[in-house]
Amino acid sequence: MKTRDKIIYASIELFNEHGERNITTNHIAAHLSMSPGNLYYHFRNKEDIIRSIFSLYEHNLESGFQPYQDKQVSVELLIGYFDTMFYTLWQFRFMYANLHDILARDSVLKQRYLLAQQQVLARSSHVLQQLNQDGFLQIEPHFITALADTIKMIVSFWIGYQLTQSSTSTITKSTLYEGILRVLMLFQAYATPASLATFSHLEQHYRELASQAAN
Numbered sequence: 001m002k003t004r005d006k007i008i009y010a011s012i013e014l015f016n017e018h019g020e021r022n023i024t025t026n027h028i029a030a031h032l033s034m035s036p037g038n039l040y041y042h043f044r045n046k047e048d049i050i051r052s053i054f055s056l057y058e059h060n061l062e063s064g065f066q067p068y069q070d071k072q073v074s075v076e077l078l079i080g081y082f083d084t085m086f087y088t089l090w091q092f093r094f095m096y097a098n099l100h101d102i103l104a105r106d107s108v109l110k111q112r113y114l115l116a117q118q119q120v121l122a123r124s125s126h127v128l129q130q131l132n133q134d135g136f137l138q139i140e141p142h143f144i145t146a147l148a149d150t151i152k153m154i155v156s157f158w159i160g161y162q163l164t165q166s167s168t169s170t171i172t173k174s175t176l177y178e179g180i181l182r183v184l185m186l187f188q189a190y191a192t193p194a195s196l197a198t199f200s201h202l203e204q205h206y207r208e209l210a211s212q213a214a215n
Contacts, residue, residue, distance in 0.1 A: 004042045006032060008056070011049045015094035019169075020102065025049070047106050050095075054109060057092050058116050064088070067126040073134050075201055081127065082180050082202065085155055089176045096159040097171065117152065124148040136195040137187070147190070151183055158182070177210035 001009075010032050014023045025046050029039045043049045064084030068077055095102060103110040125148040131137045132144065139147060158179035159171055181203065188199045 003034075003038070004052075007039060007042055007049065008052050011046075012053055012056075012091070012094070015053075020050070020094045020098050047109075050102065050106070051109055051112075053092070053095075054112060057088070057095065058112070060084070060088055060091070061116055061120050065120055065123045065127065067123060067130055073131065073136050073195075073198075075198055075205075078198070078202060079205065082183070082206065085183065086176055086180055089155065089159065089179065090173060093159055093171050093176075096156065097163060099156070099160065117156075121145070121148055121152060124152065135192055136198070137190045138192045139190045147186065151186060154179065154183055154186075173213035174210050177206050177213060180206050181210065 007028060011023070011028050014028060014031060018027075023046075025039055025043070026036055028046075028049070029036045032039075043052070064087070065081065071077060089096060103113055125145045128137065128139070128144045128148050129141070132139055132141070158176070162171065162175050162179075163169065184199065184203050184206065188196075188203070191199050
């Protein structure tokens with residue numbers, strides 16, 4: 001792995017474990033047993049590192065929420081979408097935990113974030129439209145974008161919500177699976193008779209994962 005990539009992934013690990021606000025470039029360099037000067041050869045400052053991490057975030061969103069083409073709707077197909085939600089929350093949980101502060105410090109990053117979210121909304125709306133057309137959801141077409149935006153809102157602020165609702169400062173996989181189950185509740189509310197069994201199977205799947213993660 002290239003040194004630049006090692007710095008990026010070490011930063012993600014430290015930010016997630018200790019909180020982005022508590023980690024400096026010196027911490028990152030020490031974690032990698034390199035000099036601060038070596039780190040600064042690859043990145044100007046911590047904001048530069050965060051922008052590179054955000055590129056991974058953008059790629060994950062783009063690849064994970066593409067509308068399905070020439071595929072039949074199945075449990076496996078839907079699990080792919082929900083697993084992408086989980087992976088995004090888990091891999092970049094430091095960002096969701098401190099989203100307002102990170103974006104407030106970097107106007108360029110905020111514009112990238114807004115564009116990425118607009119693209120996610122468009123792709124998610126397309127997926128919901130396809131599920132509606134394929135008989136897996138029953139929702140008035142003019143409500144589809146609002147439903148997609150509501151799902152995006154839950155995903156975006158689930159971690160921040162959890163951190164303010166308890167004394168814990170740690171986000172666990174079990175907590176994130178509970179967030180996925182909340183999103184599934186929305187899908188179940190718009191399920192058709194033909195798709196109820198599929199969504200029930202998905203609920204059971206993620207409840208088992210949440211239980212396993214909690215043990």
